[in-house]
Amino acid sequence: MARTADDSWDIATSVGATAVMVALARAAETASADPLIRDQFAEPLVSTPALDGVREQVTAWWAGAEDDDPDGAVRAQEMINYQAVRTHFFDAYFAAAAAAGIRQAVIVAAGLDSRAYRLDWPAGTTVYEIDLPKVLEYKAETLAGSTPIAVRRPVPVDLRHDWPKALREAGYDASQPTAWLAEGLLPFLPAAAQEALFVSIDALSASGSRVAVENFGVDVDKRREAEERWAELKAKREARGQDTSFNPFDLWFEDEGRPDCGEWFATHGWTVQTVNAREEATRLGREPQNDDRPFANTFITATRG
Numbered sequence: 001m002a003r004t005a006d007d008s009w010d011i012a013t014s015v016g017a018t019a020v021m022v023a024l025a026r027a028a029e030t031a032s033a034d035p036l037i038r039d040q041f042a043e044p045l046v047s048t049p050a051l052d053g054v055r056e057q058v059t060a061w062w063a064g065a066e067d068d069d070p071d072g073a074v075r076a077q078e079m080i081n082y083q084a085v086r087t088h089f090f091d092a093y094f095a096a097a098a099a100a101g102i103r104q105a106v107i108v109a110a111g112l113d114s115r116a117y118r119l120d121w122p123a124g125t126t127v128y129e130i131d132l133p134k135v136l137e138y139k140a141e142t143l144a145g146s147t148p149i150a151v152r153r154p155v156p157v158d159l160r161h162d163w164p165k166a167l168r169e170a171g172y173d174a175s176q177p178t179a180w181l182a183e184g185l186l187p188f189l190p191a192a193a194q195e196a197l198f199v200s201i202d203a204l205s206a207s208g209s210r211v212a213v214e215n216f217g218v219d220v221d222k223r224r225e226a227e228e229r230w231a232e233l234k235a236k237r238e239a240r241g242q243d244t245s246f247n248p249f250d251l252w253f254e255d256e257g258r259p260d261c262g263e264w265f266a267t268h269g270w271t272v273q274t275v276n277a278r279e280e281a282t283r284l285g286r287e288p289q290n291d292d293r294p295f296a297n298t299f300i301t302a303t304r305g
């Protein structure tokens with residue numbers, strides 16, 4: 001594993017590059033013939049010269065195949081489908097929270113999420129975005145010519161540190177109901193930081209608050225098989241002198257001791273709903289991910305009464 005307790009990154013390195021990976025999928029979906037979601041900011045965010053090398057690496061990892069191998073195109077499309085379905089789900093979550101009168105949102109590990117700029121937020125909504133300083137700086141600089149629809153408050157802090165303090169200092173009001181989102185995050189946090197994240201969300205949530213979490217159900221055997229496929233491809237690419245340093249599995253903390261996210265919130269008095277990502281894909285007319293993928297993800301939403 002390539003992680004240390006207090007490691008740090010920018011948008012082009014380590015965990016930062018995973019934000020590029022998912023934004024690349026949103027850009028591809030947006031440019032497709034019949035897109036499920038429209039993220040017009042994804043393309044400019046991933047197209048800067050600073051990300052030239054990262055784009056090549058992450059698309060190679062995604063596909064898990066040589067550039068001219070048809071399996072690679074199929075696998076890349078699976079990834080795009082999954083990201084489209086997940087974005088669609090959490091976009092709808094925020095729309096429902098806004099319709100219920102919530103005017104404060106916190107996107108933890110926001111990465112290149114452009115929801116503050118592209119969702120139809122009611123007037124008076126504030127969106128707090130938590131991520132590492134350089135990741136948030138990159139997004140603000142790249143989108144400098146665009147105006148967010150909500151009031152956007154960046155909160156540059158590591159989620160392994162005292163992020164509630166930083167959030168409060170950025171203006172967060174714990175007396176108001178909030179819609180929280182943790183999308184594409186949990187495996188990148190140590191188990192203790194995940195627990196602390198949930199404890200703080202619980203403590204900072206007024207009555208009527210909501211939370212949404214992408215829960216990663218990892219199949220250890222399938223993950224090993226995916227790693228083996230990648231190792232073969234990596235060796236070939238390295239022999240050609242290509243950079244293969246990007247591998248999200250290297251960036252994951254192990255799952256040991258992690259509670260089920262839905263159960264955690266249910267135990268703490270939230271009303272929880274769980275949506276299976278494959279079933280959601282089918283509902284939306286998208287091919288669910290192939291069985292050999294190492295994930296059986298769920299989308300958890302919960303409401304505090």
Ligand SMILES: C[S@@+](CC[C@H](N)C(=O)[O-])C[C@H]1O[C@@H](n2cnc3c(N)ncnc32)[C@H](O)[C@@H]1O
Nearest residue numbers: 018019109110111131132158159160183184188
């Ligand atoms: C896969 S990306 C997901 C980004 C965004 N949520 C999305 O779905 O587009 C993971 C993000 O988590 C952020 N992240 C991971 N660990 C973090 C930590 N300890 N503190 C702050 N941000 C973190 C990374 O910087 C990166 O932007």
